[in-house]
Amino acid sequence: MSCVEQMKYKLYLERTSFREAREYIEKTSDEVYYVDPGYKIFKDYYIIGVPPIAMGVKGKELVFTFVKPCHGTFVMAIESEEEIERLRAREMEKVKVKAVLQKGGRSQAAAAAPASFQDMWKR
Amino acid sequence: MAENESALLMMGCPEVPVQMSIVLYLSNKLAKSGHDVTVAGTDAALKLLKISDPEEHYVTRTIDIDRCIADIVEKKIDFDHCFAFMHSDAGVTYAATVSAISRAKMHAVIFGKNAEELADTVDFPSEKIVAKAVHNPMPLKNKIDRVVS
Numbered sequence: 001m002s003c004v005e006q007m008k009y010k011l012y013l014e015r016t017s018f019r020e021a022r023e024y025i026e027k028t029s030d031e032v033y034y035v036d037p038g039y040k041i042f043k044d045y046y047i048i049g050v051p052p053i054a055m056g057v058k059g060k061e062l063v064f065t066f067v068k069p070c071h072g073t074f075v076m077a078i079e080s081e082e083e084i085e086r087l088r089a090r091e092m093e094k095v096k097v098k099a100v101l102q103k104g105g106r107s108q109a110a111a112a113a114p115a116s117f118q119d120m121w122k123r
Numbered sequence: 124m125a126e127n128e129s130a131l132l133m134m135g136c137p138e139v140p141v142q143m144s145i146v147l148y149l150s151n152k153l154a155k156s157g158h159d160v161t162v163a164g165t166d167a168a169l170k171l172l173k174i175s176d177p178e179e180h181y182v183t184r185t186i187d188i189d190r191c192i193a194d195i196v197e198k199k200i201d202f203d204h205c206f207a208f209m210h211s212d213a214g215v216t217y218a219a220t221v222s223a224i225s226r227a228k229m230h231a232v233i234f235g236k237n238a239e240e241l242a243d244t245v246d247f248p249s250e251k252i253v254a255k256a257v258h259n260p261m262p263l264k265n266k267i268d269r270v271v272s
């Protein structure tokens with residue numbers, strides 16, 4: 001039994017498909033973030049799912065998919081400001097990396113050799 | 124499959140009868156051809172397996188399915204091949220997870236009443252072994268034999 005089953009949780013959807021669970025989180029959450037399979041939450045739950053895996057924030061609740069082989073997918077919510085902050089911080093980090101890469105990409109493009117004589121002339 | 128490679132047989136919910144017989148059959152076949160086999164499953168599936176093979180003739184190593192996922196993520200274990208057994212959406216979801224976190228070559232073993240429809244939902248890179256088998260294991264066994272010689 002994983003730690004999330006021993007915590008105080010709320011179920012928004014029960015025994016559904018993973019796709020329906022993802023769509024429910026996307027439609028009903030205040031904020032939606034995407035994580036990879038195996039993303040760890042709380043003490044020992046590793047998210048099971050087909051990427052992209054949506055995780056939601058609804059007020060103080062972290063909303064996520066919980067999959068059991070014999071029972072299908074559940075949409076579960078647990079109040080945790082700590083986990084929500086970790087998710088937001090992770091997103092900020094992704095945005096920063098993306099910005100750096102885009103900036104790097106532009107400078108690389110600027111340094112690239114001209115493709116034609118006309119390009120050379122423009123410079 | 125080359126000799127001495129490791130293989131994970133990941134069972135889904137044990138409610139469809141063919142799964143257990145094919146897992147025992149495939150585990151035996153792989154072990155006899157020199158592979159290192161581990162079988163993962165739920166508590167109920169592993170109990171069924173241990174009752175069926177009390178002296179561990181066919182399966183010598185088992186692991187809880189969620190522990191297995193955790194250990195792959197934590198890079199404590201990994202495999203060369205994964206045979207993921209599935210007859211439901213949850214089975215596909217577990218297999219997609221292993222496909223994303225492991226370096227294993229994926230073999231999607233898809234069975235049950237709606238095997239063909241379920242196979243259409245499998246979009247991660249894998250070799251699909253599909254048979255509409257519920258009680259009779261032969262159609263699935265024949266497909267497995269074509270892939271694992």
